Amino acid sequence: MDSQIRSIHQQLVNKEITCTSLVQEKLDLLAKNSHNTVNSLLIDTALKLAKKVDDKIAKDEKIGLLEGIPFGIKDVYMVQGTVTTASSKLLKDYKSAYTATAIQKLLDAGAIPLVKENCDSFGHGSSSENTIFGAVKNANNPDLVGGGSSGGSAVNVALDYTVFSIGGDTGGSIRQPAGYNHVYGLKPTYGRISRYGLMAYASSTDCVGPIAKSVEDIRIVLNAMSGKDTKDQTTYASEHISEDSLSTSENIKTVGYFKNFIESEAIDDKVKTDFLSAIENIKAKGIEVKALDFFESNTLVSTYYTLAMAETASNLSRLDGTNYGNRIEAENLKETYAVTRSENFSEETKRRIVGGNQVLSQGFSDEIYLKGLALRDAISNNFEEDFKAVDVIISPVTPSTPPKIGDSLKDPLAMYLSDAYTVGFSLGQLPTLTIPQGTETGLQITAAKNNDELVLKFANFLKDTI
Template identity: 85%
Template sequence: MESQILKIHQQLMNKEISCTDLVKGKLDLLKPNTHQTVNTLLDSLALDLAAKVDAKIENGETIGVLEGIPFGIKDVFMLQGTVTTASSNLLKNYKSAYTASAIQKLLDAGAIPIVKENCDSFGHGSSSENTIFGAVKNAVNQNLVAGGSSGGSAVNVALDYTVFSIGGDTGGSVRQPAGYNHVYGFKPTYGRISRFGLMAYASSTDCVGPIANTIEDIRILLNVMSGKDIKDQTTYVSKEISEESISKVIGIKTIGYFKNFMESDAINPKIKNDFLASIEKIKAKGIEIKELDFFKSDILVSTYYTLAMAETASNLSRLDGSNYGNRIEDKNLKESYAITRSENFSEETKRRIVGGNQVLSQGFSDEIYLKGLALRDAISENFENDFKEVDIIISPVTPSAPPKIGDSLKDPHAMYLSDAYTVGFSLGQLPTLTIPQGTETGLQITAAKNNDGLVLQFANFLKDLI
């Protein structure tokens, strides 16, 4: 199967290119920062690691598949000794004291980090505009948003500035920007990859996700990063996904889609028509298509943001400038806390903290938060029933095309609604892949929990069909 990682690996082994030249070439592409994807270039670290790979090859040693492959890291992951800002004013000078488990696994496999990538501050946004480093520009049209919150990661992959990038997906933060920039973005089953070292947004739905240009690269990266981690009790032992197992469509007989998504007033007519045309192409191959009933998209969005805001208010309560962060002194400790958080958090982050604290406050938690938890359970149960009837669920990634830069900042509600088709699968903790086909912003492929390989298998089937 097509793979950029394997192609570059072969070139390195055959001495067609040196790792140093490969890394230098990628750094040269990133330095102008024309799309505002770069928070920090890791040039010294990257070139040192590249020299070691070249020395191994020169000595006739075998290198691993990922060894010497340059990649990007969304700037919400810890990488020891590097500045990790979360694209926020509060952490603009914060140096990581340790490395995230998923990133460490890539480093152990020999992959070379070359850039910490721009994103919505603390993952709060769907456009990568809520950042101190300037709005990330779409890879296809620089006047449009890149999507978020992993916008810098998706754009770097789309422009071939990185071979792959690692993002974080809470409610669609890998899948939506992947769709906006026409690349592959995968949210695995919750707990398959350790979250240790990923700055927590909403702990119950946060996932580490790879972004790449091919399905095979997604498979390779997923296998390397997956597994039980004693530092993250939500992780579990998972089976490796073989290349052979995803090369043929075996056992996929019925595909479902949510008719509610098609009946929504929010969906762009072209995206709707293109999606239904894709469904017809699948049907023509003898696969049964089933319409499914689901919660309305506005219920999904409100449930997700109720819980996500509550969790982020709790997770970010530790950021007050006392232990780390950009502290602003005032006349007393309480005032110092207040001004530090007020001045350093973005408007979107403050909006979510305020909303979350209200949801959790006395008199509101029973009325709002507990109802949100009950709805999440109902959504998960709905998915369990659906997957008794279908093997795969397919859906648009977004209801509309990417907006112009600036529009989302004027209308946060519209930005939240752009997540209407991604957040449900996050609440269900299901494996979901964006593919750059089928509609202007791609298609989503989803399977039941722990069926990540089935998602990749069906993506391979669609690659030549749509």
């Protein structure tokens, strides 16, 4: 199978390249790039680690598959000693005191971190424009958005500035930018990878996941990060996914799709036509395709944002300038809190905090928040029934193509609705992978909980099918 990781590993082992030269080349590209993907470069750390790899190879010592492979980190992950800003004014000078579990596992495997990557502030956005570092520009057309919130991570992979990057997905924040930039992006089953050290947006749907240029590289990185973590009680022990297991898709007999997604007035005509063409190609391979009923897009978006805003209001309540962040002094403590948060949070973050506090407030919580929780349960039950009838579900990643930079900021509602095809799978806590095929912004493949292997298996099958 195609794999940049395996190719670079072999070049290092064969002494065709040095790790130091590889890392320096990537750092130079990142430093010069004009797509606003970089919040900070980890130059000293990267070069120091690269030298260690070169020293091992010089002594003919064996190196691991990920050892010496350069990667990027969305700037919402703690990495000890680095500035972790979440692309926000509030945390522009905040230094991590520890390292996130998922990132530590990659470091333990010998992968080399190059960059903390630009994103929507605290993950609040679908375009990577809500950031103090400037809007991330699409890898294929710099006039368009890079997608969000993991826009910098997806663009860096697409432009080969990193071999892979670690994004964060709450309601589509890995999958949508992966689609916009024509790369692979995985939101694993909720709990497969520890969230410890990831700045929380919505704790019930936040997922750590990889972005890369091949299914095989996604598999390699997923295996490295997966597993139970005593610091995150939602994690579980997961089975290793082998390379050989992805080579056959014989156990995938039936594929489903949500007909209301395709019949929606919101879907772009070209996206719809291309998706239906992909369906026909799948049928031509002897796989049965079933049209499924699902919740309307507006219901999915409303449910997701009701719960996500409530959770982010709670999670960000600690950021008041006392223990964390850029404190702005005022006449009294209450005013200090108010000014610090008003001046340092982006408009989008403030919009989500206000919305979250409203749905949690007395008089609204029963009417809105509890109804959202009930709908989430109904959505999960719907998925359980669907996966009794089909093996996997495919869907467009987005109803339309990437907007121009600036357009999303003028219309927040349109930005929320761009998540219509991703948020349902987040609410269901299901493994979902974007592949750069099928439509202009790719396709999503989804399976039942804990069936991440099946998602990768079908993605590998579709490489030569559509």
